[in-house]
Amino acid sequence: xxxxxxxxxxxxxxxxxxxxxxxxxxxxxxxxxxxxxxxxxxxxxxxxxxxxxxxxxxxxxxxxxxxxxxxxxxxxxxxxxxxxxxxxxxxxxxxxxxxxxxxxxxxxxxxxxxxxxxxxxxxxxxxxxxxxxxxxxxxxxxxxxxxxxxxxxxxxxxxxxxxxxxxxxxxxxxxxxxxxxxxxxxxxxxxxxxxxxxxxxxxxxxxxxxxxxxxxxxxxxxxxxxxxxxxxxxxxxxxxxxxxxxxxxxxxxxxxxxxxxxxxxxxxxxxxxxxxxxxxxxxxxxxxxxxxxxxxxxxxxxxxxxxxxxxxxxxxxxxxxxxxx
Numbered sequence: 057x058x059x060x061x062x063x064x065x066x067x068x069x070x071x072x073x074x075x076x077x078x079x080x081x082x083x084x085x086x087x088x089x090x091x092x093x094x095x096x097x098x099x100x101x102x103x104x105x106x107x108x109x110x111x112x113x114x115x116x117x118x119x120x121x122x123x124x125x126x127x128x129x130x131x132x133x134x135x136x137x138x139x140x141x142x143x144x145x146x147x148x149x150x151x152x153x154x155x156x157x158x159x160x161x162x163x164x165x166x167x168x169x170x171x172x173x174x175x176x177x178x179x180x181x182x183x184x185x186x187x188x189x190x191x192x193x194x195x196x197x198x199x200x201x202x203x204x205x206x207x208x209x210x211x212x213x214x215x216x217x218x219x220x221x222x223x224x225x226x227x228x229x230x231x232x233x234x235x236x237x238x239x240x241x242x243x244x245x246x247x248x249x250x251x252x253x254x255x256x257x258x259x260x261x262x263x264x265x266x267x268x269x270x271x272x273x274x275x276x277x278x279x280x281x282x283x284x285x286x287x288x289x290x291x292x293x294x295x296x297x298x299x300x301x302x303x304x305x306x307x308x309x310x311x312x313x314x315x316x317x318x319x320x321x322x323x324x325x326x327x328x329x330x331x332x333x334x335x336x337x338x339x340x341x342x343x344x345x346x347x348x349x350x351x352x353x354x355x356x357x358x359x360x361x362x363x364x365x366x367x368x369x370x371x372x373x374x375x376x377x378x379x380x381x
Contacts (some may be wrong), residue, residue: 057095060132063125065092066104070122073112076263095163145175151185151197153261153356154252155291158312160355167351181260191367192336199332200264206330207349208358213321214256215312217301233323237278239304240298256295257288257305262329308357331356 069076069089079086097104104118114122151166161177168175180188182200203209203357214234239253258271275285288294288305295315297370305317308329322328327332333349 057099057128062092062096062099063129065089066096066118067125067129068124069105069112070114070118075112077105102342104246117155123292135170148178148195149178149188150195150352151178151180151194152352153185153198154179155259155261156312156355156357157310160351162352164355165349167347171345172346182264189336190335193370196335196348196352198331198352199334200261200267201330201332202266203318203325203330204333208331208333208353208356210308210329210331210357211321211325212262212306212308212328213312213319215295215305215307215319217299218316218318230311232320236274236280237325239284241278253282253284255302255303256285257294257303258284259288259291259294259305259307262306265285267327267329267337272361274324274327312358329357331358 063227064082065084068081069075072078072081075089076086076092079089082089092106100121101344102117103115106113109269125188148168152161152164156179164177166177178194180197185194185199188194189199239256256275258268261267262271271285275304288303291316294303294305294361295317296318297303299315305312306322307319308320330377331353333344333352335344
């Protein structure tokens with residue numbers, strides 16, 4: 057017996073003093089309501105209503121049990137409300153790239169609050185985001201995909217040591233596109249010796265198979281020496297080597313600017329980052345809300361933060377020389 061459904065039929069009949077009106081109030085057929093009342097009477101071992109009169113009258117047993125029935129229904133309603141509230145307030149874990157700007161992650165959290173969702177942001181490498189979204193640990197994640205089929209793109213470029221003499225002029229904050237062949241060794245007159253190109257360091261975010269293979273093939277086509285491209289390890293170490301002028305770092309513009317490095321975009325767009333914002337299959341809906349997709353893409357460096365739609369501006373000579381090694 058569904059006790060709550062039967063108690064609802066009982067309380068509604070008392071309130072309405074009519075089987076037909078009680079059935080209408082509950083949105084069920086009157087015969088079903090009558091069967092529920094009879095089942096409840098058998099369960100309690102006595103009549104709840106006197107059916108011998110023209111108008112339904114509640115018996116002494118019915119009046120005695122009524123406050124308890126109301127209390128059970130009230131408790132059940134509060135329990136249901138508490139469960140719904142807990143479900144709405146439950147934090148949903150969101151996987152994002154490592155080293156996102158804190159201000160942009162704060163926008164993600166605030167956007168969730170505005171839409172009645174508590175979001176817990178987790179910075180994870182690409183492989184972990186894939187795995188944790190698949191097993192349901194993450195509710196949403198920003199996943200790496202090839203840029204040509206991505207919903208969101210982040211232009212990658214080479215970060216370099218900033219000029220030592222002065223800040224670059226405002227018009228030179230974003231460099232002309234850099235070709236990898238620009239980094240090849242050049243002969244130095246009059247000895248004819250070749251310059252040693254600066255190594256290209258990559259971050260954990262770009263440690264995905266297709267990205268590694270594309271970069272290695274592009275470097276080989278351009279005649280760069282073997283091992284000229286290597287994974288940097290911790291981002292702090294890579295930045296230290298870059299800012300010291302010992303390497304160039306493959307990264308997005310926002311990351312480079314945030315740490316005071318010069319930056320120029322790569323001309324080869326196939327080497328840029330591509331992202332899709334995806335939901336776990338355990339979500340009630342596999343669709344990602346548009347507002348969430350927008351703020352997560354921005355946190356990853358896409359959208360207006362990346363300024364991908366702006367025309368590149370001239371770069372200062374010091375940054376260009378540093379990029380050439």
